[in-house]
Structure formats: C-alpha cells, structure tokens
Amino acid sequence: MLLQRVPVETRSSSDWLARRDIQLLLYLAAGLGNPAVIWLFVRGQPASVPLFINTLIALTIAIVVSWHALSRIREYAKARQLSYVFPINILSFGGVLVAIAILRSSYSISLFVAGAMGAIIVSYMLSLYNRRLRRPHFIVSGGRSSEIRLEGQFIPAPELVELESLVQAKRLNASLVADLHYDHPDEWERLFAKAALAGVPVYHYRQVAEMQSGQVKITHLAENDLGSLIPNVPYMSSKRLIDIAGSLMLLPFLLCAFVIIALLIRLDSKGNPFFIQERVGFRGETFRMLKFRTMKPRGPITDAGEQRDDAMTKSDDDRITRLGRFLRKTRIDELPQVFNILRGEMSWIGPRPEAKALSQWYESELPFYSYRHIVRPGITGWAQVTQGHVTEVSDVNSKLRFDFYYVKNISLWLDFLIVLKTFRVIFTGNGAK
Incomplete structure (x- = not known):
C-alpha cells in the first residue's frame, strides 16, 4: 500500500480550481488576456501582425515554465511556494526576454510587461488558494508514526468507527498515514485496504516524515533503504x-x-x-x-x-x-x-x-x-x-x-x-x- 511521493498539497478531486490544468488555463488567460485586450480593443490593430504574435508566443513560453516550476518545487519538503512566486516568475519572464534578444525577434515590450504583470498577480492568488486547500493527513497511532509532528495539516486520526463510516460513504477528504510495518489490529489493517480501494491515499509514516522534515532517517538503514537512496x-x-x-x-x-x-x-x-x-x-x-x-x-x-x-x-x-x-x-x-x-x-x-x-x-x-x-x-x-x-x-x-x-x-x-x-x-x- 505504499503509494507515490506524498504531495505537500493534496486536494479534493471535486475542487475544480485546484486542478493543475485549470490553473494553467487561468495563468494563460491572465497573461495573454491583458496584451490581447490592449492590442485588439485599445490600439485597434489586427491580430495577424507579427509583433503581436511573437509577443503572445513569448508570454506563453514564460507562463508555462513559471507554472510548471512552481508546481514541481511544491513536491519537496520545506518549499514555501508563496515566497518563490516572484523569483520564479522573474527568472522565467527574464529568461524569455534574453532569448528574444539573442534571436533578435520583434516584440512589444509594453504588451509583454502587461502580460507578465497579469500572470504574476494570478500566480500569487492561486498560490494563496493552494495553501488554503491542503488536505489533512490523519496520523494513525502505533509504531514509529509518533515521529511525525502533529501540526498544521498533520492531525491525529479519528476513531476507527468514524473513519470506517467516512470511507464507506466515500466522504474521507484526507489521507491516512501509519507505520505499515507495525502490527496493527486486524480491523485497522482492513480499513487501510478499504481506504486504498476507495481511492484514499494511504502512506507509510516514513514518506510523510521525510516530506515534513526534509531528512532521511539513518539510524537503522537496511539494504532496501540503501537501494532507495541510489541517486537519479x-x-x-x-x-x-x-x-x-x-x-x-x-x-x-x-x-x-x-x-x-x-x-x-x-x-x-x-x-x-x-x-x-x-x-x-x-x-x-x-x-x-x-x-x-x-x-x-x-x-x-x-x-x-x-x-x-x-x-x-x-x-x-x-x-x-x-x-x-x-x-x-x-x-x-x-x-x-x-x-x-x-x-x-x-x-x-x-x-x-x-x-x-x-x-x-x-x-x-x-x-x-x-x-x-x-x-x-x-x-x-x-x-x-x-x-x-x-x-x-x-x-x-x-x-x-x-x-x-x-x-x-x-x-x-x-x-x-x-x-x-x-x-x-x-x-x-x-x-x-
């Protein structure tokens, strides 16, 4: 039942605004909408002008790079995404400007700046929204799960009866975290299996502890631990x-x-x-x-x-x-x-x-x-x-x-x-x- 890397922010599938593709569309709408409105309605010029097309292409590349970078660093421990919104956007938009200068392509600096400002504002708003939507991690007692600090989204698991009813009704908007090497009572083992079949993430405590602390415990490394530490x-x-x-x-x-x-x-x-x-x-x-x-x-x-x-x-x-x-x-x-x-x-x-x-x-x-x-x-x-x-x-x-x-x-x-x-x-x- 050991699943994928524990995400720092896991959201409900019913929350459409939390979807990565929807958020990318919002980035693009804000970043490309501003220059499009300025060009088409304020200036009244046709969209087929190369200057306009080149600017939109440059903005699209910068927005996708910024969005992807922010979504990837969120996977790692101690990644305070909000504090990296501005630096990552500056690097991506600045990098595109450098590429344009090297290629000597024509573009509109005013349209590019307008698009970048729109994308950065939406980037901050969505980052704040993402931070509010962290799914709780229910920590099941027993074994070494006590190594996880109970703070923020990491909270003690409810009683077994309550969890079973939530899983049965498919209303458990949280993940379960337990020491899966510990000899839990049979009813808890059955709950872990039912939860996994119902689509509820079930994680071994070590995955969450590493994500929370940014450290890998080394007191009792076994052969399989050394194998998992082979670098990419x-x-x-x-x-x-x-x-x-x-x-x-x-x-x-x-x-x-x-x-x-x-x-x-x-x-x-x-x-x-x-x-x-x-x-x-x-x-x-x-x-x-x-x-x-x-x-x-x-x-x-x-x-x-x-x-x-x-x-x-x-x-x-x-x-x-x-x-x-x-x-x-x-x-x-x-x-x-x-x-x-x-x-x-x-x-x-x-x-x-x-x-x-x-x-x-x-x-x-x-x-x-x-x-x-x-x-x-x-x-x-x-x-x-x-x-x-x-x-x-x-x-x-x-x-x-x-x-x-x-x-x-x-x-x-x-x-x-x-x-x-x-x-x-x-x-x-x-x-x-």
Missing part, C-alpha cells in the same frame, strides 16, 4: 553537463572579480589570498579544494586532533578577518571552487565536502557517513540552506539526514529549489560562520 543516474549525467556549461559561462566574469577580491584580501591581511585544503569528495576520493582565504594565516599542523580542531569554524571565530567575515556571509569565498567544478571534483549543488580530518572523525562516529559521497559535493546544498553550518557530531548526524534526503530526491527541481534558498541565505546571512 540519468540526471546525474545531465547535471555534470550543466555544471560545466554554467562554469564556462560564468568564468570570464568571475576571473575579473577574483583579481579584485584577491587584492582586497592582501590589503586586509598578509598572506596568500587563496586557501587550499584537502577535502573528501566524490566516491570518497580526496581533492584539494580552492577558496578565498577568510582567516588569519597559520602554520602547518601535524597532530590529527589539532587538525580536526583547526578545521572547525566556530561561532564568532576570532581567526576570521574583517573582510573574511563579509566573504563568508555572502558566500563569495566559495566562488574559486568553479575550478574544482571544471576538474570534475565538485558540483554547483551537492553535499558540502568536509575537511579530511573532520571526515575521518565523522566516519568513525556515524554509521553510513561515507554514503554521502555517492554524489559530487557542492558549493551549496540542501543541508546548507536548511540547517546551516555545523561541526559537532550531534549536529552532523542531523546534517547527514539532510544529505541523504538530497541523494534520495536529487533532481533538477530540487536543485532549483536549493538555488532559490541559497539566494535567500546570502541576502539574510543565516547559516554563515
């Missing part, structure tokens, strides 16, 4: 191509910035403006990671314990320079890792690579720690934008759960969500040390 192989190949293309496109701009930042670091403190450290990366291989130096220079350390302590960045670390604090807060210090990406040692997005001394320590203390190396490490990642910077073993255990969630759910849309969260972290400075 086709996407891994295309992700490498995206990394290379993005790095080559940004490199000319980054090189100019690197020269200026390196000079500023030298003026702020003596020493090499760059910092090179051995990190453990893809498939457990060690590589030399490059970044801007943000701390005062220090001599070589040979003792393993001292190396581990030196690799930890503590809150308000007095080793951080004045400029280094700004570079860390904005994540600018990580940008030289574009060269590690080109060498195939890193990706733009993935679990953060740890210093070799820390990685060896964590691996000796935490089960399955090395499994995070099944994907390339990244400049930013799910754990970084969700939990922030941590070093203690107790915190790293939680971080590892975030890393496993990324490995299990790796996709273009999860990476896109991480990019959006990364920009928010940069602007707020949360998680920086």
